[in-house]
Amino acid sequence: MGRIVYWMNTSIDGYIEDRNGGPGFGEPAEDFQEAANDHVRRIAAFLFGRRLYETMEKPWTQDLGKEGAPPLEREFARLYKETPRYVFSDTLQTVPDGVTLVRREDARSTVTRLKRETDGTLQLGGPELAVSLLDLIDEFWVYAQPVIVGGGKPYLPVTTELRLRLAEHRSLASGITFRRYVRP
Structure with missing residues (x-):
């Protein structure tokens, strides 16, 4: 049976986007890119809401896959393209192969089926999608960038308390911290 992991990068004040709708975190540090690549190697499929899918798809399938991009980013692009991707949307009409x-x-129903049929990690991304599937999520991963943006889109806009247990915590040399939470 698969595990559903909700993973988003945040500011240290808990936002995935700043007030202007951008990530506001600057260029990814090399140690973060190495850690992200390591995680993506173990992902069986990406499960994206439409907005996150649109943010991820073009840069990782067209822009950074080109020659001249840094090697770690080219590797991430390759891993991303090789991993099955599901996008949950009522507005998109077509998607690429x-x-x-x-x-x-x-x-x-789709995520429940994938969780039952998949042996591995299903990486869920997008706060609205995550809230709609909250009871199916097994782990919550946060890479907190060393920046405060002061407002914007929160990591997970829930309206009720959700208690979790810290299962892993790492600090990268760049100042980015990784926290992995599980349900108690």
Whole structure:
């Protein structure tokens, strides 16, 4: 049975985007890119909401896959393209090969089926999608960048308390921290 991991990069004040809708974190540090590549090597599939999918797809399938990009970023692009991707959207009409389009109304049944049929990690991304599937998430991963953005889109806009247990914590030389939380 698969595990669903909700992973987003945040500011230390808990936002995935600043007030202007951008990540506001600057260029990724090399040690972060190495850690991200290590995680992506073990991912069985990406499960994205539409906005995160649109943020990820072009840069990692077209821009950074080109010659001249840093080697770690080219490796991430290769790993990203090789990993099955599911996008949950009611507005997209088509997606490229390697991506499966799922209507939002079918998200719960699709993710439940994938979790049952997959041996490995299903990486969930996108706060609205995560909230709609909150009870299916096994782990919460946070890479906190050493920046305070002072507002924007929160990591997980829940309206109720969710208690978790810290299972792993690492600090990277760049000042980025990784925290992995599981349900108690």
